[in-house]
Amino acid sequence: MQEVGVDIVDIARFAKAMERESFLQKFFHPEEIAYARASAHPEQHLAARFAAREAVRKVLYSQLSSLDWKDSWIVNEADGKPVLRFSRDLLQKVRIRHSSVSLSHSGDYAVAVVLIEVR
Numbered sequence: 001m002q003e004v005g006v007d008i009v010d011i012a013r014f015a016k017a018m019e020r021e022s023f024l025q026k027f028f029h030p031e032e033i034a035y036a037r038a039s040a041h042p043e044q045h046l047a048a049r050f051a052a053r054e055a056v057r058k059v060l061y062s063q064l065s066s067l068d069w070k071d072s073w074i075v076n077e078a079d080g081k082p083v084l085r086f087s088r089d090l091l092q093k094v095r096i097r098h099s100s101v102s103l104s105h106s107g108d109y110a111v112a113v114v115l116i117e118v119r
């Protein structure tokens with residue numbers, strides 16, 4: 001089975017939420033926080049990653065009874081290309097054969113599209 005998920009996040013609203021450190025710790029992997037903080041506009045990168053989380057939820061929701069916010073996260077390859085990573089816990093529950101993610105942020109919004117193939 002192969003499915004696509006998409007989500008869009010309002011960056012300004014998101015930036016307010018991320019003022020709380022507890023919010024960042026709850027939703028993001030340390031690698032994502034470090035990547036965002038190294039840039040001039042951390043909020044746009046984290047908003048896109050939040051959108052990716054929601055997109056993953058859309059795809060995997062039907063397969064799982066529970067999904068932790070930190071069961072998936074994004075790392076960037078040397079050329080900037082984002083790649084999805086999944087927790088061991090999630091991979092024990094769902095057999096993910098292939099995944100792909102694309103992010104964009106411009107002005108007020110950040111979007112993510114995720115494709116996941118499950119065996």
Ligand SMILES: CC(C)(COP(=O)(O)OP(=O)(O)OC[C@H]1O[C@@H](n2cnc3c(N)ncnc32)[C@H](O)[C@@H]1OP(=O)(O)O)[C@@H](O)C(=O)NCCC(=O)NCCS
Pocket residue numbers: 044045046048076078079080081082102103104105106
């Ligand atoms: C990828 C690219 C099209 C981004 O376009 P953009 O309109 O400036 O920015 P967008 O907001 O639409 O997209 C940004 C996202 O593109 C993604 N991206 C960056 N490089 C990418 C690549 N090589 N392949 C796929 N996606 C890429 C990232 O996820 C980035 O968001 P993030 O930094 O939060 O992870 C542009 O940067 C590009 O042409 N890059 C080519 C590779 C390159 O020049 N790399 C430089 C470092 S070696």
